[in-house]
Amino acid sequence: MRLILTISAILAAVGLASVLLRPRAARAATLNVGDQAPNFSTNAIAGDQTIPVRLIDYRGRRVVLYFYPKDNTPGCTREACAFRDGYAKLRNWGITVFGCSVDSADAHRAFAKKYGLPFPLLLDPDKKIAKAYGADNGIPILGLDKRVTYVIGEDGRIAAVYPHVDPATHANQIIQDLGADKPRPAATASVIPHASASGESQEPEDRDIE
Numbered sequence: 001m002r003l004i005l006t007i008s009a010i011l012a013a014v015g016l017a018s019v020l021l022r023p024r025a026a027r028a029a030t031l032n033v034g035d036q037a038p039n040f041s042t043n044a045i046a047g048d049q050t051i052p053v054r055l056i057d058y059r060g061r062r063v064v065l066y067f068y069p070k071d072n073t074p075g076c077t078r079e080a081c082a083f084r085d086g087y088a089k090l091r092n093w094g095i096t097v098f099g100c101s102v103d104s105a106d107a108h109r110a111f112a113k114k115y116g117l118p119f120p121l122l123l124d125p126d127k128k129i130a131k132a133y134g135a136d137n138g139i140p141i142l143g144l145d146k147r148v149t150y151v152i153g154e155d156g157r158i159a160a161v162y163p164h165v166d167p168a169t170h171a172n173q174i175i176q177d178l179g180a181d182k183p184r185p186a187a188t189a190s191v192i193p194h195a196s197a198s199g200e201s202q203e204p205e206d207r208d209i210e
């Protein structure tokens with residue numbers, strides 16, 4: 001009996017190891033500064049609204065795209081609230097903020113409402129965005145995104161990468177690195193761009209997510 005229990009424990013450990021290690025090998029690589037940011041088209045939760053978001057529509061402004069594991073968890077809540085508290089400074093400089101995780105629309109909506117998040121939370125149920133940005137399977141056994149942030153420049157290229165994030169201080173780090181802690185004399189355009197009458201962007205789309 002003792003031998004059977006030992007063998008069972010070994011098999012269980014091997015099985016768990018295979019679950020943990022296999023997704024790591026399948027992860028896409030983290031993007032580098034200078035890479036073209038993969039375009040995406042999805043819906044996002046903005047307050048009580050569901051809005052369409054296309055990255056190409058934000059060409060010409062800086063975008064902070066931060067991936068996080070899960071709504072309403074302690075670290076993710078601290079990070080989101082820090083971005084909320086610094087959002088006015090970022091918006092004053094015309095900088096757009098998007099949060100992204102694999103959570104459902106209902107989870108995003110409840111999270112945004114509970115903590116008064118003023119920026120959109122992207123929906124990525126099939127992980128296409130996370131895979132394109134190398135953010136998928138940060139917690140392999142749970143299938144959750146890892147915590148990584150990208151700053152996308154006005155030209156649509158990766159301007160900065162933050163692969164190691166402290167949820168409590170990250171938003172302030174972004175604000176300082178982008179110079180948003182300084183006053184800006186000129187007013188900026190709205191964070192959410194208006195679609196053209198035809199609904200088509202004037203910019204060429206490259207590196208689209210299939």
